[in-house]
Amino acid sequence: MTGMDAILHGGLQGYLVVALLLFAIGLASVLLRRTLLLQFMGVELMLNAANVALLAFARSRGGDLQGTVFYLFIIAVAACEAAVGLALIIGLYRHRDTTDSDRAASLKQ
């Protein structure tokens, strides 16, 4: 299978492309969106991208269970990040009444 074929036909390369594009979109939403919640979702996307890559690799290594275990941990991390992140966003909202990250810019210089 050549490269492009592999991508289109669900080879390892295809999963990696999906993962990396997902990663890029996640990063782009952190960079381009101003709404903190969406930026946070971008981060979740980035984590998911890693997940896709991880499990694709695990599969091509003969269904390596280590990968799935690590996936479990990543989910736990994502959950923890969600808890802390959302708490921070709520805390910010209470003080500033906004979820726009550009408006929360009093610390600078």
Added chain:
Amino acid sequence: MTITPTQWAAILPLLFPALGACLIPLMSLDRDQATAKWIRGAMYLTALLAVAAGFWYLTDLWKTGAQPSFHQLHMDRLAQFSGIFILVAAAMTILQGWDHFHQEGWVKGETLSLLLFSVTGMMLFTATSNFVTLFLGLELFSLPLYALVATVRPRPETAEGGMKYFLTGAVASSCFLMGGVLLYGFSGTFDLKAAATVLQAQGLGADPLVLAGAALLLFGFLFKVSAAPFHQWTPDAYEASPHPVAGFMSVATKGVAFIALLRIFPGSLSGVRGLEAHVQSALAILAVLTLVVGNLTALVQTNVKRMLAYSSISHAGYLLLAFVAGTPAAFSGLLFYLVIYLAMNMGAFGLLTAFGLQGSHTTFEDLRGLGWKRPAMGFCAAVFMLSLAGIPPLGGFYGKYMIFKELVGTGHVGLAILGVLASLVSVYYYLHVLVALFLQAPSAEAERLASDRPAVHAPLAGATVLVAAAIVLAGGFTQAFLVQGFAQRALQEGLGLFR
């Protein structure tokens, strides 16, 4: 599933703070505790005890020379070194926080608990070369810190600082994760040392995705050491957080990130040929950028905490130069530098607490004349600032001395000259603190602080500052002992350098 005594030995140092972290929130369940001082005391004592137990255990381990391990956790000399480093920082933070958190309107135990969680994570982070554990350690120490930054909820900017730290940190750890996953994918193992062997054996060392993975891994570390351009969260987070927490972050985060960086890149991944050169050239560029940005921006700060934040960025630049030199001597210089840096930066942030500066009252104006009002603290301030500036014979000088010596020795004279010029610039803003403390007439705030409180405002904070100053001063005379007795042994026996 039984755990052998050696395995216990490996995890006990982590278990103590973890246990403390779990216990303390339970203590703060009582609703009326705001009035019950003894509960507060008990919480602090528990935290201290947890830290002290870990410290005691680790020093004991150091003395015996054993390097036990538990699964992916290797409590080798380097891990013991960094464990001691972290625990000392934590102890200082707790002592400095005793009164300070109270004044800032936050008395609950969560702060302490989070701190101890973070400590556990840090110890894990520096004690493993397995990516899974490394990542979990990173998250375990980062997540509590995100929260800690924003604990002083009455201040409006704290949540902002926490949010910034969190968001940038999450991006960085995602990148870190992606990098690790890529390395795993190509090697089939999460153990980075084994991965390096596999990659080298299969000739994948120069595969673009492997290199990209390594770069992303480095990204994560550089974020934690706050090297430019991954540094911008630093001043905001420090300014937002309570002084002791800022001190803890500046010292411990940077310290563990550097030690882990040392363990992974020149350590575990050294098996991949050619990677070292990439790392060095990338770090050379970023070190220059870090030195320039850190020092220049620090120069124009009006807020002491922000100045210290930028100064910590610039110190990351000096420390990165050790990687550029890349010799064992430079790394032992790095570890020595970290030890002194621990004392002087914890001390510097502790000064703010000890002077009784609260909230956002941390500008140079607020410091005016305080040096004379509190001579002991003023003396400490002079020691810290001059040491941070690298003026001999203080400890800070020797760290720079060793790194520059190795830089020059490996032919990077230009970088060394840039380094000394940067430290020349840094002298100016460190002196600014002394100018405010000693060379200017006391401000109204200073008069007020001096008049309505006892001589040293926060006794424990003052004490830790004094201890830190003593360490810095002593560091200027026991440098050879520290380097040979600790730094070199950590590197030699833990990492296998100096062979």
Added chain:
Amino acid sequence: MTWLNSHPLTFLVFAPTLLGLLLLALPQALGKLTRLLGFLGALAIFVLSLAWLLGRAPGAPLAEHAPWFTLVGLPVDYSLAVDGLNFWLVILTTFLVPLTMLGTWNSLKDRMGTFAAMFLLLETGMLGALVAQDLFLFYLFWEGMLIPMYFMIGVWGGDERRYAANKFFLYTLSGSLLWLVALLFLAGKAGSFAPAIMAQAASGLPFGVQCWLFVAFAVAFAIKVPLFPLHTWLPDAHVQAPTAGSVILAGVLLKLGGYGFIRFAIPMFPQAAMHFAKPLALLSVIAIIYGALVAMVQRDMKKLVAYSSVSHMGFVMLGLASFTVIGTQGAMLQMLNHGISTGALFLLVGMIYDRAHTRMIADFGGVATKMPIFTTFFIIVTLSSIGLPLTNGFVGEFQILNGTFLSGFAWGRAYAVIATLGVVLGAVYMLWMVKRVFWGPVNPDEDSGTQHLHSDLNAREIAVMLPLVVLILWMGIHPGTFQAISEAPVATLLKDANAPAIRPLVLPSAPLLGPVEAAAAGHAPASAEVHP
């Protein structure tokens, strides 16, 4: 006691620190008592230094050596020694410290104990730098001096003290940091910080590298000297510093620059030093003339004296750049001279400032009428400063000029002749200042400085000035006391450095002057220089 006998230099260097720390620890309420304690301690140190240095057996070197530590593969030795090159500078330092304390007894109103402590810490730095025989050790003391001086200027200084203190600190640090890089480079090559070993390593390097290293050394030292055009920190530092700071700055700190040249820069890189002799000498000559011209138009007495320092230290550098025994010896003496004379001038300016609270020349006039004793001392010191024969200033300048004129370099003669102009200009600015301050009718302005002078020098101040005057005359009449000890080391140093032989003028025809007579005519004790 046995420890003391075997470690006199350690004691000498660190006793001030101990004393200083003690003073810092004492409560501030004891202000005056701490001052007294500091003075007595410094005096005791002076007496001990005299006893140890003068009392030792002739020829017996006073040295201590012990390995200290090894870092990054470089051993650092705790190596101290007093020899011909630093002997009198050490005594000058221990002498000036108590004297200055006494001389500025009442100048400060607050934090006297802390000030005395800073002064003593500074003494440690200076003494340490003077006796250190290991470059790392030297560097430690060299930089260590900055800190107390910074506080002395910054805390107890004048209105612009913060600017001056920062400038002093950063200016001097900038030179020494670059120097540090050179030091590390060379030490890495040599594997040691011992000057001799480093010199050997340096001689193996390409000439271009040697030149760069020498420049790094020279710039660090030249800033301290200070050599034109690196002198601009000096006027600010001097003017803003409290009297004691100015005295010790002029008296000892500047000397360390010249001392650095003769102890390290020249012996370690003789070839490069020779290569740069001409630019160094040129800068020295410019410094001499420039300092004098700028001093001439100053309105502040202290600033005038500060610029005169630039001019005088230019002579020192000229003598060193001549690479002759006469010139170098003259430079060594001139360093002592400058320490005594300019130190005395700053003390005197301080004394009048304490009374009148102004230093502007225009605020005075007719001071002689009000303060005859003060005037007498000032005139004597002035005469020494302008190099009147039989005072110390003359001997140094005369030897420097003759040494330069005779030097083996082609430029020597022209530079010597031009530098002589500086002697004239020196008289111009000093005596013009004297005229405007001391002579003439009493300044009639009610607010003028002269009107505020109500008392002449008291016994304490006279006691401070008398030793200085005695020294001025002693050094002028019998410079041998101060020069004999450095004669042999200087000669050896120049010989080792392969300094070019002196170039006497050749008269067109000297048919009857045989070589035997010639050798007899120019008698040269222990010297590489023999006149034909």
Added chain:
Amino acid sequence: MNTYAWLIPILPLVGAAFNGILGKRAGKRAVTVVALGTVLASLLLSIAVFFAMKALPDHRLTLDLGTWMATGSMSVPFGLVVDPLSGIFMLVITGIGFLIHVYSVGYMHEEEGYARFFSYMNLFVFFMLTLVLGSSLPLMFVGWEGVGLCSYLLIGYYYETDFAPDAGLKAFLTNRVGDLGVAIGMMVLFAAFGTLTVGDILVKAGHLGPEAGFGILTFATLMLFVGATGKSAQLPLYLWLPDAMAGPTPVSALIHAATMVTSGIYMICRLAPVFTLAPITMDVVAWVGAATALFAATIGLVQRDIKKVLAYSTVSQLGYMFLGLGASGFAAGFFHVFTHAWFKALLFLGAGSVIHAMHHEQDLFKMGGLRSKMPLTFWTMLAATLAIIGFPGTSGFASKDEILALAYAKSPVLWGIGVIAACCTAFYMLRLFTLAFLGEPRDHHAFEHAHESPRTMTWPLVVLAVGSLLAVFLGWPKAFGGDFRIEAWLAPAITYGQVHLAHGEPGGAEPALLLATISTVLGLGFAWFGYATYRNGLAVAEARAAKFPFLHKLLLNKYYVDEGVELVILGPIRWFGNLLWKLFDVIIIDGLGVNLPGALTRVFGDFTALFQTGRVRNYALSMTLGGAVLLYVFLK
């Protein structure tokens, strides 16, 4: 006896120290005793040493008192040399010095700074003796600068006035310019001869052929001569001497007439063999001397201040001496120093006596008719005036004639200038004398109170007057059939160590006699002219001056040299110093070199701080950029 010769300079030093430190407490009597006693002791010792020296076979007494400076090839001893040259000088200094000390007791007795005055005077004697007796050039330089210092202190004696300190400063600084020359000259001689001891230099110079003189030695001697012009007030460094009259009159007599100002001549005589080797220098000496003699004499014609007249006269007479030296007449020049010391000291002391009598009135136009009031002063002044105008038979006649004869041998033009200067001298001296002592009193109030001076002041006058007249016997000019004995006396000193020293040979007797007669007659004629002009008051002179208003004004303002110096030299130097300070130091070095980098660093800091926008998106972006850089570096 000889081993005590070192006491000669030291005794006055002791006196100076005593008077300077304790004088004020000890009282005037003690001060007087110490000051006079030390100088007198010194004088007696000098006489004894002088004769002891004469008894020595080579007329040369040396004394080594230890080392002063010794390093490398330089070794300078403290040593004394007494030979005829320094011996006579020593006698003049101690002798006339003693007389003037005595005179000062009377003149200064009301002064508050009595002790200070005598301390300075004693110190001056010490330095002057060091100058002449010192065995090496640096030691001579000690005296050279030392007398400059004393001159500075004594001119500025009235320090609470405005003008005296100014004059003192001017004197010192002008002298310093000259000293610069001496210093350079010493350096060159040291480099050339390898020694600074005068005797050794002379010995070595004696071995040199005449061709050695070009180049190095010419430069050295010219530099030394620059020093001489400073100390001996020659063109162009004469400026300080007229102003130096701000000091007390005895000071003018001792320092600015008899001794210090002649040290330039002494130095050239001392180094005569070296100077002789440099003919160009000798020409310069002669011409500068002649020009000074004429220049100063013309200014002297119109001055109103009695001391100023004498000051310009001194400058002029010093020019004469240099003219003699330049014509290789070392003995002649020196002889004029000797005679001049007597009569000029006398003139000054006489003037001082007049001033004292007139209550510090120095304006000649306000005097007149004092002959009757102060006869002793009148007669002694007359003797001095006759001597200075070269009245046949006086000492001045002898020395001046010898110089003119030598000048003619060198160049008739020099002789002409000399004669014109002599005529001017005769005119203004008679003008002074007439205005002061003859005619009608012009200020009656002052005249009424005028009185003869006390005895301490008058008897030195008498002694000096006798000296002025009798000194002639030391050297009756050859032109008039004398033997000019002093030349032979000095020969051992001047030709010391010489193998082939060219002697200045005056021409044959016939033209010499004729020339001498011409100059003498012309001088006497102008003397009469001066007397005639002023004997009936000022009217005639004023009428005559009105005919040449420009010339008169030019002379009255001393050719505007002071103003010119201020405009051309001092002003620009100050301007230049200010320029260096304000532009170079403050703006260029400190501003551009020091503060600008500092400010730029701050500006850069402000710039980098701009990136810290506070917006988390920007932070993430810069991180991403950093990541991109990392990826680029790794994948490159």
Added chain:
Amino acid sequence: MFLAFALITLLGALGMLLQKNIIVAGLCMVASFFGVAGLFVLLANPVAAALQIIVYTGAILVLVLFVIMMLNSHEEEPAETSRPIQRWVSVILSLALAVGAVKLVLASKGLQQLAEKGAAVPPAVTLQGVGAVLFADHLLGFEVAGLMLLAAMVGAVALTKRNL
């Protein structure tokens, strides 16, 4: 099949990136996560697919949407100032990253080898197998994950608890 899930995933993510309405963006995110779960099924990993839906979609995203509702901001607030530089640099960087990613994947020889070597479909991952590995090899990780969850809880409480 792969293409369909991949497109759902990427388009859902793109929708999240571009959608103005926050709630809609959140729902796009849900779609994307479902796509990812589908991909996991294709990767013979039903355990991961199930977890993806249960934990991610079910827990985390619901939490996020809940917060969105709570904070009462459904539309993105108008920008204070336009920042074209930030926007364009970000867009360019993201595009470069995307393009670069594809190129990297194509350029990677190692990936190709790996894909060829592991082309055969392995047996599906079972919960049992995962559990065995988890408690044998990753006991430490498991404990740490537990600590981390506790820490996050404490942190969230510390940050949001109403009464201090």
